[in-house]
Amino acid sequence: MSDPLLRLSGLTKAYPGVVANSDISFDIHAGEVHALLGENGAGKSTLVKMIYGLVKPDTGRMTLNNAPFAPSAPSAARLSGVAMVFQHFSLFDALNVAENIALGMENAPKQRDLAAKIKEVSHQYGLPLDPFMRVGDLSAGERQRVEIIRCLLQNPKLLIMDEPTSVLTPQEVEILFKTLRQLKSEGTAILYISHKLEEIRSLCDTATILRLGKKVATCTPADTSAKELAEMMVGETLHVPERAAGAFGEVLLDVTNLSLRAPSEFGTALKEVSFKVRAGEILGIGGVAGNGQDELLGALSGEVSSTNAVSLRGRDISKLGPQQRRALGVLAAPEERLGHAAVPDMSLTENALLSAAVRKDMMRSGFLNWGKAKAYAEHVIKEFDVRTPGPANAARSLSGGNLQKFVIGREVLQDPDVLIVNQPTWGVDASAAAAIRQSLMDLAAKGAALIVISQDLDELMEISDHFAALNEGRLSAIRPVQGLSVEEIGLMMGGVHDSMEGAA
Amino acid sequence: MDLSSINPVLLIASLMVSATPILLAALGELVVEKSGVLNLGVEGMMITGAICGFAIGVNTGSPVLGFMFAAICGALLSLAFGILTQYLLSNQVATGLGLTLVGLGLSSLIGKPYEGIKSPTLQKMELPILSDIPIVGPMLFSHDPMVYFSVALVAATWAVLKYSRAGLILRAVGESHDAAHALGYKVVRIRLLAILFGGACAGLAGAYISLVRVPQWTEGMTAGAGWIALAIVVFASWKPWRVLIGAYLFGGVTVLQLNLQAAGAKVPIEVLSMSPYLITIAVLVIISARGNHGAPAALGKIFHASR
Numbered sequence: 001m002s003d004p005l006l007r008l009s010g011l012t013k014a015y016p017g018v019v020a021n022s023d024i025s026f027d028i029h030a031g032e033v034h035a036l037l038g039e040n041g042a043g044k045s046t047l048v049k050m051i052y053g054l055v056k057p058d059t060g061r062m063t064l065n066n067a068p069f070a071p072s073a074p075s076a077a078r079l080s081g082v083a084m085v086f087q088h089f090s091l092f093d094a095l096n097v098a099e100n101i102a103l104g105m106e107n108a109p110k111q112r113d114l115a116a117k118i119k120e121v122s123h124q125y126g127l128p129l130d131p132f133m134r135v136g137d138l139s140a141g142e143r144q145r146v147e148i149i150r151c152l153l154q155n156p157k158l159l160i161m162d163e164p165t166s167v168l169t170p171q172e173v174e175i176l177f178k179t180l181r182q183l184k185s186e187g188t189a190i191l192y193i194s195h196k197l198e199e200i201r202s203l204c205d206t207a208t209i210l211r212l213g214k215k216v217a218t219c220t221p222a223d224t225s226a227k228e229l230a231e232m233m234v235g236e237t238l239h240v241p242e243r244a245a246g247a248f249g250e251v252l253l254d255v256t257n258l259s260l261r262a263p264s265e266f267g268t269a270l271k272e273v274s275f276k277v278r279a280g281e282i283l284g285i286g287g288v289a290g291n292g293q294d295e296l297l298g299a300l301s302g303e304v305s306s307t308n309a310v311s312l313r314g315r316d317i318s319k320l321g322p323q324q325r326r327a328l329g330v331l332a333a334p335e336e337r338l339g340h341a342a343v344p345d346m347s348l349t350e351n352a353l354l355s356a357a358v359r360k361d362m363m364r365s366g367f368l369n370w371g372k373a374k375a376y377a378e379h380v381i382k383e384f385d386v387r388t389p390g391p392a393n394a395a396r397s398l399s400g401g402n403l404q405k406f407v408i409g410r411e412v413l414q415d416p417d418v419l420i421v422n423q424p425t426w427g428v429d430a431s432a433a434a435a436i437r438q439s440l441m442d443l444a445a446k447g448a449a450l451i452v453i454s455q456d457l458d459e460l461m462e463i464s465d466h467f468a469a470l471n472e473g474r475l476s477a478i479r480p481v482q483g484l485s486v487e488e489i490g491l492m493m494g495g496v497h498d499s500m501e502g503a504a
Numbered sequence: 505m506d507l508s509s510i511n512p513v514l515l516i517a518s519l520m521v522s523a524t525p526i527l528l529a530a531l532g533e534l535v536v537e538k539s540g541v542l543n544l545g546v547e548g549m550m551i552t553g554a555i556c557g558f559a560i561g562v563n564t565g566s567p568v569l570g571f572m573f574a575a576i577c578g579a580l581l582s583l584a585f586g587i588l589t590q591y592l593l594s595n596q597v598a599t600g601l602g603l604t605l606v607g608l609g610l611s612s613l614i615g616k617p618y619e620g621i622k623s624p625t626l627q628k629m630e631l632p633i634l635s636d637i638p639i640v641g642p643m644l645f646s647h648d649p650m651v652y653f654s655v656a657l658v659a660a661t662w663a664v665l666k667y668s669r670a671g672l673i674l675r676a677v678g679e680s681h682d683a684a685h686a687l688g689y690k691v692v693r694i695r696l697l698a699i700l701f702g703g704a705c706a707g708l709a710g711a712y713i714s715l716v717r718v719p720q721w722t723e724g725m726t727a728g729a730g731w732i733a734l735a736i737v738v739f740a741s742w743k744p745w746r747v748l749i750g751a752y753l754f755g756g757v758t759v760l761q762l763n764l765q766a767a768g769a770k771v772p773i774e775v776l777s778m779s780p781y782l783i784t785i786a787v788l789v790i791i792s793a794r795g796n797h798g799a800p801a802a803l804g805k806i807f808h809a810s811r
C-alpha cells in the first residue's frame with residue numbers, strides 16, 4: 001500500500017483526572033473511508049480535535065503526506081487540507097448560507113463570487129443550496145449541507161465527519177452517502193465517527209475502535225458483524241433487551257384531534273394528532289427533530305393544556321397541569337436533561353422530589369419529607385446504576401448518560417400508568433442505553449402504556465409495538481412495527497401519509 | 505405662547521449637538537452587543553469620560569487632548585468589565601450595573617476640584633462650500649468636528665458590520681460563541697476588543713457633554729443618557745442607522761420641548777420633560793414592530809471554552 005495520507009503515532013492527551021487518549025496510532029490513506037468507533041467518553045472527540053487543531057496532544061506525533069503535522073489552530077489544519085463537519089452544527093442561525101460558509105474559510109472570496117461557487121459545488125455534489133437563505137430557516141439536512149459545502153470549497157484531503165447522520169431521515173442519509181462515495185472516488189480521505197454500526201458497515205473501508213481512550217482494534221467493518229463491533233466498543237458481551245410479546249389491555253391514553261398553535265416562532269404547531277395507547281403497549285414516535293416532538297410531549301405531560309383532546313381511561317385530562325396528571329399516573333421525561341427534566345444546580349434528592357413528591361408521598365400538609373426524598377433518590381441511583389458519589393450531588397455534575405439514567409429511573413420507579421419519554425437514550429452509551437430500553441420494556445410488560453419519542457429508528461424498531469412518525473406537527477398513520485421496512489419509515493417521516501394507508 | 509420664537513434652523517442645529525453624546529454611546533454599545541456582550545455600564549463609562557476629558561481639557565487647554573483622554577479612560581473602565589466578564593466569567597448584568605456605580609462615584613471624587621470651572625471647547629468647523637448653502641448650511645454643515653465624527657462613525661460601523669470580514673466575525677461571535685470557537689475564532693479576544701471600542705465611544709460621549717454641550721462639570725451631569733443609549737440600541741434592532749434615527753429623535757424632542765418650555769407652551773412641564781423618552785420609545789417600537797428584531801443570539805451569555 002502507498003504511504004498514508006495521515007499517520008497518527010502514539011497520540012496521548014490527558015485532562016485532570018482522565019486520560020482522554022492514550023498512545024493512539026493508526027493510518028488513514030487517500031480515498032479511504034475510515035470509521036472511528038467508540039462509546040461516549042471513549043475519546044473520539046478528543047482525537048479528532050487534535051487532528052483539527054482544537055486541542056494539542058501531550059505526546060505523540062502526526063504526519064500528513066509524510067510531513068510533520070501539528071496544527072496549532074483549526075485555521076492551520078484547514079490550510080493543510082483537513083476539514084471537519086461537526087456533530088452539533090457550527091452554524092450561525094441569523095447569518096445566511098454564504099456568510100456561514102465564508103466564516104469557515106481561509107481567504108474567503110467576495111460574497112458574490114462565493115455565492116456562485118456555492119451554487120456550482122453544491123450542484124456538482126448533488127446537495128443543492130441557496131446561498132442567500134438564512135441558515136435558521138433551513139432543515140437539519142440542509143444545515144448539514146452547508147457544513148459539507150463549506151468543507152468541500154477548500155478541496156480537503158481529509159474530511160472529518162462527527163456523527164453526521166444522527167439528525168437525518170433515511171433518504172437524506174442516502175444522499176449523504178452518495179456524496180461521500182463520490183468524494184472517496186476523487187481521492188478524499190474521510191474520517192467518519194458514528195454510533196450507527198450498520199452505517200459503518202455499509203460505508204467504511206476500515207474501522208478503528210476506541211475504548212476508554214485506548215485503541216482496541218482496527219478491522220474491516222464489512223467483514224465484522226455489528227454485534228462484534230459493538231462488543232469491541234463496550235468490551236463485554238452486549239445484553240440485547242428482550243421482552244415477551246403480551247396481549248394489550250384496555251386503552252389508557254386516548255388522544256383525539258390534538259391541535260395546538262406553535263409556542264414560538266421556532267416551534268411547530270401540532271395538527272390533528274390522534275392516537276390511542278393501550279396497557280402494555282409501547283408506541284414509538286419517530287421523526288426528524290423539530291417536527292413537533294417537544295410540543296407533543298408538552299401537551300401530554302400537561303405543560304401545555306389543550307381542549308378535549310387528551311383523556312386517560314376515558315376521563316378528559318386536557319386541562320390538568322403536570323402535577324395533577326402525575327397524581328393520576330401520567331408521567332413524562334422530556335428530552336433536554338439539564339433545565340427541563342432536571343434542575344441543573346439542585347441535588348439529585350431535590351430533583352427526585354420535584355417529580356416524585358405527589359406519587360411517592362413526600363409531602364405532608366405542605367411540609368417536605370426529606371428522608372423519603374433522599375431514600376427515593378438512593379433507590380433510583382441503585383436500581384438504574386447511576387454513577388455518582390451520592391444523592392447530594394448536583395444534577396449538573398453527572399455525565400449526560402448518568403443523568404439520563406437518573407431521569408428515566410425517577411419516572412419508571414414511580415410505577416406510572418402512562419409514561420411519555422422523549423429521546424430516552426440520547427447521548428447515552430450502548431450498555432446504558434440497553435439498560436434504559438430494558439427498563440422501559442419491563443414497565444410495559446407490567447401493564448403501563450408507553451409513548452417513546454425518539455430520533456433513533458433502531459431504538460424504536462427494537463422496543464416499540466407500533467410506530468408512527470411526526471412530520472411538521474402531523475402524525476402519520478400508526479403501523480405495527482413488525483414488517484415495517486426502512487423505505488416505508490422514511491416515507492412516513494417525510495410526510496407521505498396517504499400512500500401508506502393503502503399499503504397498510 | 506409664541507411659536508415664532510422657535511427658529512427651525514437653530515432647532516435642527518442644536519438637536520444634532522444634543523443627540524451626539526447619545527449617538528456615540530449607543531453606537532459603541534451596539535458593537536459590544538453585536539459581539540454578544542451586554543455592558544450595562546454605559547452610564548458609568550460616560551460620566552468617567554466626562555470628568556476625565558474635562559480635567560485634561562481644563563489643565564492642558566486642549567479639548568482635543570481631553571477627548572482623547574476621555575476615550576482612553578472609558579476604554580480602561582470597560583477593560584475592567586471585560587476582564588471580569590470574559591476571563592473571570594462574572595455575570596454581565598451585575599458587573600455592568602457595578603460599573604455604572606463605580607463610574608458615578610469615581611467621577612464625583614475626581615470632579616470635586618473642577619466644579620464651577622468653564623472648559624475650553626471645540627471650535628466650529630464650517631465645511632467649505634457646504635456651509636454656505638442657505639438654510640441647510642448652518643443647519644447641517646456648521647458644527648464642531650465631533651458631530652461629523654459621530655455621523656461618520658455610524659456609516660463606518662454600518663459598513664464594517666455589513667461588508668467586512670471583521671464585521672462578519674464579530675456578528676458570528678455574537679450569534680453563537682460555541683460555533684465561532686469551533687471554527688477557531690478567538691471569542692474572548694474579539695469580545696474584549698468590542699468592549700474596549702464600546703468603552704472608548706462612551707468616554708467620548710461623556711466628554712462631549714462636559715466639553716461641548718454644557719460645557720462645565722457638574723456631578724451626575726450625564727443624567728441617564730447612558731441608559732437612553734442602551735434603550736436605543738434595543739429599539740433600533742441593533743442597526744446603526746436606526747440608532748442614528750433614535751438618537752436624533754431623542755435629541756430633537758429634547759430640544760423642542762425646551763424651546764416649547766421657553767415659549768411658554770400651555771402643557772405641564774412634567775409632560776414636556778418626559779416627552780423625549782416617550783416619543784423616542786414609541787417611534788422605535790413602531791419601526792421595530794415589523795420583521796425580525798435581530799438580537800444577537802448569544803447576547804449576555806457567558807462563554808467558557810471548556811468543552
